[in-house]
Amino acid sequence: MRGMNATPPPRHIPPSGPGLPAGPAYPAAPAPQGPAPGILGNRGLRLLALLIDQVLALVVLFLVTVGIGRFVTLGDSKEDSPFYLGALVALALLFLYSPLLTARCGGTPGKLLCGLSVVRLADGGPLPYGTALGRHLAHLGMRLVPVLCLLDPLACCWDRTLRRCLHDKVAGSLVIRRSMRPAPAPAPVTRPAGS
Secondary structure, eight states: OTTTTSSOOOOOOOOOOOOOOOSSSSSSOOOOOOOOTTTTOOOOHHHHHHHHHHHHHHHHHHHHHHHHHHHHTTTTTSSSSSHHHHHHHHHHHHHHHHHHHHHHHOOHHHHHHHTTTEEEETTTTTTOOHHHHHHHHHHHHHHHHHHHHHHHHHHHHHHHTTOOOOOHHTTEEEEEEEOOSSSOOOOOOOOOOOO
């Protein structure tokens, strides 16, 4: 019973010097992984941004298709040109709307309106076009598979640390909040003359 209250002897710290490795005797505590929870994109805002983007894409596709149909019908043509031109516009939207805007602006109009931005998980930098395209195609592809269309958004709820959907995990991306206005510069401190 004599040793129960005794403090353990201190561990030996190896000396450092020429020819000896310098460093702490104990390993450093691991750094916390991921950004602070206040930086991550809100799940509700992500859903709202998706709805805004869907409506915008459908409106643009509708207007362009109707415009092409009117233009072709003025020429009194009975061809299927409006269908093919509408499909071409839909294909252009597929490769330009989300990927290009995500690479150039940090997100689609829906994400930007909701105060969100898509960044690389590794370093927080903007996504290059190829990665943004892969993220977008993974998102679209998962919508076509019955089980994945449900698991993709639910993964955001299960991932409590980073709130990443499956298409974010495929692309190595992260959705964060962005500041809509830059923070004001601090006012300079002035001292009265003579003090």
